[in-house]
Amino acid sequence: MFTTEYTKILEQVKNINPLEYGRTRNFIDGAVTHLSPYISRGVISTRQVMEHALSQGYYPFQIEKFLQELAWRDYWQQVWIEKGEGINNDLRHEQPDVLNHEMPEAIVKAQTGISAIDTAITDFYDTGYVHNHLRMYIASLACNVGKSHWKVPAQWMYYYLLDGDWASNALSWQWVAGSNSNKKYWANQENINKYCHTNQKGTFLDVSYEDLPNIQVPNNLQSTTMPELKTKLPATNFPDIDSSLPILIYNAYNLDPKWKQGIKANRILLLEPSHFSTYPMSAKTIEFILRLAENINGIQCYVGEFSEIVKAINPEAVFFKEHPFNSHYKGNEEPRDWMFEVKGYFPSFFAFWKLYRKELAA
Numbered sequence: 001m002f003t004t005e006y007t008k009i010l011e012q013v014k015n016i017n018p019l020e021y022g023r024t025r026n027f028i029d030g031a032v033t034h035l036s037p038y039i040s041r042g043v044i045s046t047r048q049v050m051e052h053a054l055s056q057g058y059y060p061f062q063i064e065k066f067l068q069e070l071a072w073r074d075y076w077q078q079v080w081i082e083k084g085e086g087i088n089n090d091l092r093h094e095q096p097d098v099l100n101h102e103m104p105e106a107i108v109k110a111q112t113g114i115s116a117i118d119t120a121i122t123d124f125y126d127t128g129y130v131h132n133h134l135r136m137y138i139a140s141l142a143c144n145v146g147k148s149h150w151k152v153p154a155q156w157m158y159y160y161l162l163d164g165d166w167a168s169n170a171l172s173w174q175w176v177a178g179s180n181s182n183k184k185y186w187a188n189q190e191n192i193n194k195y196c197h198t199n200q201k202g203t204f205l206d207v208s209y210e211d212l213p214n215i216q217v218p219n220n221l222q223s224t225t226m227p228e229l230k231t232k233l234p235a236t237n238f239p240d241i242d243s244s245l246p247i248l249i250y251n252a253y254n255l256d257p258k259w260k261q262g263i264k265a266n267r268i269l270l271l272e273p274s275h276f277s278t279y280p281m282s283a284k285t286i287e288f289i290l291r292l293a294e295n296i297n298g299i300q301c302y303v304g305e306f307s308e309i310v311k312a313i314n315p316e317a318v319f320f321k322e323h324p325f326n327s328h329y330k331g332n333e334e335p336r337d338w339m340f341e342v343k344g345y346f347p348s349f350f351a352f353w354k355l356y357r358k359e360l361a362a
Helices: 007-012 017-024 036-040 048-056 058-089 116-126 134-147 150-161 166-177 189-196 273-278 283-293 306-312 349-361
Strands: 249-252 268-272 300-303 318-321 332-334
Touching: 007 048, 017 058, 048 058, 058 166, 058 349, 116 134, 116 189, 116 273, 116 332, 134 150, 134 166, 134 349, 150 283, 249 306, 268 283, 268 306
Parallel strands: 249 268, 249 318, 268 300, 318 332
Antiparallel strands: none
């Protein structure tokens, strides 16, 4: 479903239809771009996608919904930069009505009884992708109907996502669960049927929005589990480093083939076991990352800690891109490619977007 060839990824950028996206994005067969794995992995940037869309002659107001959805990614990252480890806990409010800190076993097994959700989860395991609207449905089912705390099911979803972005994932789950918003997100069967093109009746979600918050935890969501999430990393040797050349550190969030493309350098894809023990990823996701790295000429994969790298070389020779997961790196930090110059924390997306709109209009 997702190519790892850089030229084909760029073709996908060229083929986006931002107008159709705005009209149909909430439907499971809508004109979504499927670019999220490449943005999350740093192969392409939100700015790159925005600039291409605008280069097609659209006025910003014509494709505002498309630009907003790109901007949400920058927004969540800015929240993460400001709040740091705080996004791993209830950010703005304590999640209400929590009965457990596991997750419904029926979600893990794709046996919720809601056919659109069960099909999506089954496909998710196979492809590493799930439509954003269905992510919200699953989160609402786990946290609001099943009354699980958001953290474990968010980790479960992140584990399998090819586009795993911890800020976007964790903060979106909190938005659904009410710990990063002023109200919970609910979806009833009628809404699911509309956007998933199903016609299911008589489920525990087949109630009005007025009644939905008052339903009891359904029988098939009462059994909970702690999913086993472990990362299998490849065996590698210590990289062969030319001490006369700079050292460029790539990782699962910076796989940009164009970064410093024209210079001679040691190029190292660093996969730190300590990171993946805390933020585990599936074998499919690791394989996806390794294949994306093949677009970078001369790159060497090293499974080990950054501290082991700097024991062997001068940190002044090390270059890396800024990312919250890189806070322990030492050397020369370079900025990521953001859509606009707006930085910092905003309590709401639309306060953030208001400043983005000003830059668009400038």
